[in-house]
Amino acid sequence: MKERREFCIECRKDTEYNLQKKDVVKIIRGKEYTFSITVAVCTECGEEMSIPGLIDKNVQEIDEQYRAAEGLVSIEDIEKLMKIYKIGKAPLSLALGFGEITIPRYLEGQVPSKEYSDVIRAALTSPAFMKEKLNANKDKISDAAYRKAMEAADSIEGLFSVSDKMLQVIAYIFEKLEEVSPLVLQKLLYFIQGVYSALYGKALFQEECRAWVHSPVYPEVYELFSDFKYNPIDDARFAMLDGAADALTKEEKDVVDLVVNTFGMYGGKMLEKITHNEDPWKEARKGYGDNVPSSELLSKERIMKYYVEINKKYGIDTEAGLKTYIYDMINR
Structure with a gap:
């Protein structure tokens, strides 16, 4: 196993460290949440250490846990929806009845509202719902995008046979x-x-x-x-x-x-x-x-x-x- 070593500010030298889980409390939109994040702990002094890339990992951990707590779709869910229906991010936004830049913003990390998240989840789990949305917003997307997505929806319905x-x-x-x-x-x-x-x-x-x-x-x-x-x-x-x-x-x-x-x-x-x-x-x-x-x-x-x-x-x-x-x- 590769040795984990990094500079410890307390010890003033490179030391070994272990990755551990730590609970942190954060207030988001006026509501309190407890998240489990990953921290690096020096094996010599026991203090937390700053490790490259760990902050980004913590942001991802908090984002995933927040979405799960609120029942919100993830970026992976949206990418999955695009793959299933063979549709781009802007056309998907319009097909679902959103503004053209809504899905692109979600893919960049913006957290969707519960209302919009529920629409995305419904499209992900129900080809019938997706077909309703496609027909309702047919005039907003190209004929090619509409046709490909509808063909995919028809094919997906076969899974439920x-x-x-x-x-x-x-x-x-x-x-x-x-x-x-x-x-x-x-x-x-x-x-x-x-x-x-x-x-x-x-x-x-x-x-x-x-x-x-x-x-x-x-x-x-x-x-x-x-x-x-x-x-x-x-x-x-x-x-x-x-x-x-x-x-x-x-x-x-x-x-x-x-x-x-x-x-x-x-x-x-x-x-x-x-x-x-x-x-x-x-x-x-x-x-x-x-x-x-x-x-x-x-x-x-x-x-x-x-x-x-x-x-x-x-x-x-x-x-x-x-x-x-x-x-x-x-x-x-």
């Missing part, structure tokens, strides 16, 4: 893996459903799975990412789901971790081979030729029954057990 739990799991998978193709995502969701239901006796998400030619598929998820085909998913819409994975329980995250750390090591074709060697998919595809399309139900109950048996044999609550199972399926 799947359950919250499914979105949370997908968001967590994206956090864990740098690149995920639609093909790999489908397989990981199937394995997550199987492992979770075997370990906890219930399905993790409500969506039903179908036996397509190339293995199990959740049709609603397929529709969300069909544009990416076999390419890694790079989707601005998922900026809306930043933090969504936090709603998962420890048990749910543990299962996703198990699957990602084992099945997630393989590409789509290898994962496809594993599912093709599993009983539920083989039963659902019985009577179909290799390239004949099908959409037979792979029910949550059948998936759970299969993985309960697999758990008895392999102990799939551990990475070692899952890896052994995967090896056997690949080499069957």
Whole structure:
């Protein structure tokens, strides 16, 4: 670890220091707040030290805590909104019904009023609300900006065609893996459903799975990412789901971790081979030729029954057990 040293005014020499948290009380707009800021403390005399960059950090800490206390959007929230709707800062201001320079000022650090913050947050969480604002202020922005933002809003509404739990799991998978193709995502969701239901006796998400030619598929998820085909998913819409994975329980995250750390090591074709060697998919595809399309139900109950048996044999609550199972399926 790199040694922290700086000049201590009290000791009159360079000394080591530790970073600690300290509560400070400030009055903002006539209201008292207690903020937790970072301070540097000399290890020799115990006095606070002035460290380059620390004042800027304290300003940022106070700003973030003040916004959180008052329920105000952050600069990152506004940047996220611009990214999601593919719209510039001035057009966004006008589209939301603000003055043209309002959003630029917020991006420079000006704190929004609660009223304006609530409008921005509503646009960030509801594509329907954003569409209302775009239509109400259509004459104030260019046709190109309006069209791009409306197309983005229509696309975002597709996210709500799947359950919250499914979105949370997908968001967590994206956090864990740098690149995920639609093909790999489908397989990981199937394995997550199987492992979770075997370990906890219930399905993790409500969506039903179908036996397509190339293995199990959740049709609603397929529709969300069909544009990416076999390419890694790079989707601005998922900026809306930043933090969504936090709603998962420890048990749910543990299962996703198990699957990602084992099945997630393989590409789509290898994962496809594993599912093709599993009983539920083989039963659902019985009577179909290799390239004949099908959409037979792979029910949550059948998936759970299969993985309960697999758990008895392999102990799939551990990475070692899952890896052994995967090896056997690949080499069957």
